Structure formats: C-alpha cells, structure tokens
Amino acid sequence: MNAQIISIGDEVVSGQCLDTNGAWIAAQLFAQGLRVTRHVTVGDDLGAIVGAVRDAMTDSHFIVVTGGLGPTPDDITRQAVADALGQPLEIHDAALTQVEDFFAKLQRTMPVSNRRQAMVPKTCEPVMNPRGTAPGLVCRRESTTLFVLPGVPAEMRTMFQGAVEPELAAFALDGAMTLTKSIHTFGMSEASMGEILSDLMAPGRPVSVGLTAADAVITVRLVTRAPIIGSAEAAIAKEACEIRRRLGAAVFGEGEDTLQHSVLELLTAKGITIATAESCTGGLIAKCLTDVPGSSTCFERGFITYSDQSKTDIFGVDASMIESHGAVSAEVAQAMAAGCRSAAGTDLGLAVTGIAGPTGGRAPDKPIGLVFVALADKSGEIVKKHLFGQHHPRSEIRIRACKSALNMGRLRLMGKI
C-alpha cells in the first residue's frame, strides 16, 4: 500500500517557499501506517500536473495533491486532475452552494471568478472546506484513492483532519501502527556510530534504525510498524534501550531535548549554579542556556570577554599570560573558567576561547577552528583542546565550540569526566 504526495505551485517549485504541506501530510500518513514512497512538486503547469497525477496513479494506492485550487487563472489543478482522469469538468451544485455560502457568511458579493472553484471532474466528489472558498476533490477508483486539497496550510490541515484522516485506516500497511523515536548523541562520529550499530541498521529488521547529522548532533532515528500499538511500543522501547546501552554517555536526549536541556536538568537535580565566560562563542553558550524557560534558577550570569583587556579586568588573567601563551590557549581557557566561577560565586564556571575565523589563525600552531573549552568546579579545572577544521565557516565553528562546552558540562555533571 504505497502513498504519494503531490505539491503544486510555482512558488514552491522555484524555491520561494518551503513545502511545509508535503512534510506535514507525510508525517500524518506515516503516523497512520501508510508507506509514503515519493513526494513530487511541480509548478502551475497543466502538462506537468497531469503527468504527475498519472504517474502517481500507476504505482500508488493513496494520493494527496495540494495547491492550485484558487479562483485565479493560474490555478489549474481541477482541470489537470480532470485531464489525468480523462473526465470532463462540470459545475457541481453542492460545491457551488458551499462557495456561495462562504461569501454570504462574510456578507460579501461573490466574484464571478470564484465559480471556477465549484468545477468538479465527473466521477469525483467535492470535499467541503470549512475555512475557505476552495472545495477539495476526492476520486475513489478500485485501486486508488486520490484527494485534492487547497495549498493554504490552515485550510489544508482542517480538511485533511476532517475528510482524509478518517479514511486512512483502510490504507494502513497491513492495518499496522507506526511509531518513531529519535535519540540524540554528541561527540561520537557518524561512522563510529554506524559501526557500533551496524547489525541494528541492517535492512529488514522489525525496527528500522538510521542516522542523521545536523549541527554536530548525530541522531539515531527508530521506526517500527506493528499491528498492535502495544507491540510497537515494546519493540521500539527494547531497541532504544539497546542503542542507549551501546552508545553510553554519548546519548544526551530524545525528541525535542537539547544539550542545554540536559545540562540544566543535571544542575537543577543537584541544586547547583553555573556561570559562563565566552570569547569566540560571543554569548552563544549563555543564549542557548537561557533559551530554556526557568534557566534563571541555575544560570547566574555570563561574561563575554572579547578583548584581552576584558579578560584581565574581569578574571584577573595576567597580561603576561596572554602575551606568552596567546588568548587562545589552554592556560587562558582555564583562567577564564576559574575566574568566572569566582566572580559569579557559582558552583561551576564554563569557558571557551578559540579562533572562529575567517580571519586570524595565521600562526601554524593556532589555526582557525582551534578551540579550548574549560570547566571549573570545586575540585579545580579541566580543559580540552578541539580542532574543528580550518575550512568550516565561522558560524559552524561557533556552534561546535558551544556544543562541546555544554557537553563538557554535561559529562562532568554525570561524573563521566
């Protein structure tokens, strides 16, 4: 039972708008156990839409089309669907009543062009639109059901929930339920994770396991289908447990969790506080921590010591230390961590100094991407050197530096370093 999504619109195919409808519909179909095999996006072009609908009808049992149902001449989806089905397009009385009623409710006169929206291919039925003027279409053939919905997201979603969703159970893969889970990790390479999880990632297993990387976080994505929700839940929980066991402390959360969530949870659980001292990250670490509501119970203050003078003024870092080791050095990172902890009177001090580029990094032992992360607590300071690669852009080096610092805090609070 294959499902397919077709998005229509010049603004989508030309990249002026993101196709959020396609992703939303896919997630709904997927959650109900349909196998979505393909999305196709085409412009407001009759031949292209007819071709896409015909292709879909050859290999898909459930098709959702969005867009191109408006009242203007560039809205040609009704005509294209009629052509693809080889049927004439006719005014449908109930559809016309719906369009007329919509204008009547707003106490506005219906423009003549809106009559186009009541045209329905002969063997299709209209789908009522409670939130706009454009009725949708549904065509049921022996092997295929085709829904056509407007492209306006709010209208599309309402109509999907009202008219499409109730029909999905019949198309679910073997009546199956689909469950997903995502497990986020930091600090282990994608290739190493692939090796550690290779047997679980083999195709054809009851829980499918894949990896995706984004902004230095590698996520393990689990998907399973089962006829009963309970068995799907049990299967995915068992697999997640095994994955967490193998990946150990690299796992920092699931779903919407972030590294800063994890750090703040650990701080809250221990009832302790943190302060930050940032150079190359320029406030990004503090910004991430304070993204989280309620962070004020643990985050006391932060310093962005961008100039050398500010490092001396605030943390008492000796000008001679900066002179001899450089502002980007393990010694200065350590002094910043200890200095911000003592200035703020917090339990932890977290510090970063590095070269984010694109300028600087001329000394051979101080390339762009060199970052020192340090953490101070009651037992002293720890410091770690990172090389994030000279060819990464400034923004990526800063994100990696920030996440490495948060991860150092997390691992320390867990007693892993």
Added chain:
Amino acid sequence: MNAQIISIGDEVVSGQCLDTNGAWIAAQLFAQGLRVTRHVTVGDDLGAIVGAVRDAMTDSHFIVVTGGLGPTPDDITRQAVADALGQPLEIHDAALTQVEDFFAKLQRTMPVSNRRQAMVPKTCEPVMNPRGTAPGLVCRRESTTLFVLPGVPAEMRTMFQGAVEPELAAFALDGAMTLTKSIHTFGMSEASMGEILSDLMAPGRPVSVGLTAADAVITVRLVTRAPIIGSAEAAIAKEACEIRRRLGAAVFGEGEDTLQHSVLELLTAKGITIATAESCTGGLIAKCLTDVPGSSTCFERGFITYSDQSKTDIFGVDASMIESHGAVSAEVAQAMAAGCRSAAGTDLGLAVTGIAGPTGGRAPDKPIGLVFVALADKSGEIVKKHLFGQHHPRSEIRIRACKSALNMGRLRLMGKI
C-alpha cells in the same frame, strides 16, 4: 532546458524533516535562469532512487540530487546512481585521498566504513567536499548533466557554490536573466509598508514587488526578467531606489545584510566601540554582533546579568532601585546601559531587561513581553519601552527584544533618534 531536483532520505519522505535543500537549490537554479520543472523526494530505497534518477534523465537537462552519501549502510545513493547509469561502482583514488585527508587534518583515525564514500560510478567524476567527508559526484552525458551532493546543508551549499554554480550559465532558459533583490526593514508594520508601496505592488509591472515577514524583519522582494542583463539591472536598481526613498530609515540593508551588520558598519565608520548588558536576551545580542567576522574591532565585551545580584555587582545597580522599580523597569535598563559602558570603557553601552516568559509576568503592569531597551553614550541614556505581546513564545520575544536593541543602536548612530 529543464532542471530537476531529487532529494533523498527516509527522514524527508516521512515528513520528519523539512526539505530545505530542495527549496534552496531551486532558488539558485531559478535565479540563474533555469526552468525547474519538478522536485522529487524519495526515501533511502534503492529501487525508488534508481527510478527517480532514470525518470529525471528522460526529460531534464540538468539534475541535482542530494542526500544519501554518508558512510553508513543506509546511505545508498552512490549505488543507486551507478545502477541508474548502468555502471559499476569503483574506488576513486582522488576521492579516497580527499576522505583520508579530511580525517588526517582533524588528527583522527578514519573508520573503515568511510572508504565507501570514495566509491564513484565508472564514468562519473568526484566533486570535492571542503567541509565534510562525503565527496559528491558529477556525470556529464551529451544531453544531461547530473550532480549528486551530500544532504548536510552546509556541505551541500558550499559544494553547490563551488562546483555547480559555475556550470549553470550554459543551461539558462533562452538566455533570459532573472534578477532578484531583497530590501530589509525593521520597525514599520507590513500593512503600513503595503500602503506606502501599493502602486509598486500592482500585478503586471516589469519589476514585481512583494513583502514577506520573518522574525520581525519585513523584506521587500523584487524580481525581474529581461533578455539582457543590463536592462534587468537598470530596472531593478531604479525600483530599489524608489522603495528606499519611500521607506527611509526603516531600511537597514539588502540581501545578506542584518541589523548587526548595519550597527557594526556604523561603529567602524566612526571608529567607536560598544559593550552590551543583557538580562532577558541572555547573550543573544552579543551573539548576533559577534556572528559578524571582524566584530572584535568594535565589540569590546558583554555582560549577561541574569540574577539581580549580578546587576548590583557589575553595574552598581542599587538593590533598593531593583526593589522599588523591579528588575524589569526603565530605571534598571538605564542603569545597566550606563554601567556596562563605564565598566567596559566603551563609547556605547546597550542594555535590555524584560520578561520573555513563559513564567513571570504576573503583575498586571509587568506582563510577559514587556521589554526595556536602553542605550548610553557620552550625552547620557535613552530608554524605550516595548510590549511584544503576551501570547508570543519566549524565543520570539527574545528575538524581538534583541533586534529592537540593535535597531536603537543603529538609529542613534545614524542620528535619527
């Protein structure tokens, strides 16, 4: 000359991720005058990828495929492209060297699984990836050029700009040039701008003008097509000049410009420095300023005074002032701006205090979304009160507070306030 985009990944076809790559690539191709007729998204499924590539090769002259080039067994795009082209997949020496060099530069051992990434179909060439381990592929046939790029957005974009863009001119539609320009504004409502620009926004004019809003910035988008680049440039320049004249100081930049760019340019031109004092924005203002390469010449240091104690310690804000007016007040904002200017010894001090929610804001005169922005310079302090709306999420209130502060700095430096 038709172009087509193919996005690959279970996470995209199932709707777990938005396909931002497809839209970005489409926009690039469109801007260069190629006619993008279709995007297709398929999962990590060999048959589906082979089918999509073969279909594209029957009717498109230029094809860009993204995703599925990673080192793990679910990354099968190399194999699928080889199958679609009917060619064997072989280790390519130059590609292998690139992958090995990437690990060598990071001083890490290359996992064996990364060798997969150096496999190239026989008549294809690798496309070097300066930002990651996965080389891309290019296949040039008499009628079709096919590029295959990684799905990681940062890597894909760098490779597109380096390897794909230089080849696009040869595929442009009828040699017609498409030119676009975006003009960014802050502080004026979309409706006011729509009224001021209504005649320019009428359909059918040679330069089309539209408005889009994102993160409190309203952007005027101009698009024109012309057979000769010179006439397109002249038309768009004339229109942009008129729009800037009408919108005045609300315009802060074009294209990739941001408010922080504008502030730093003004500071640099005057040869003066700035320091920041943040409460509810938690480092976001400093982060934005230091996003810009070279910001260290003007940005001296920043303070995130999240606790009341830190406001007293660092800026000497009287505990009694916080007690009587509250930490979120015009008085405290002013004291923070003056305090950070004097602590840092800079020409300007920029400060924010507010209630970002979702907690707090219980007092009727201190709702969620209440933010005070203050600026100190040699002539004293100015302060402005904002109400960003109680129902906005924390992230949006923080972004609006940050941009309002940067905009206050910009207008002051321009002598407009």
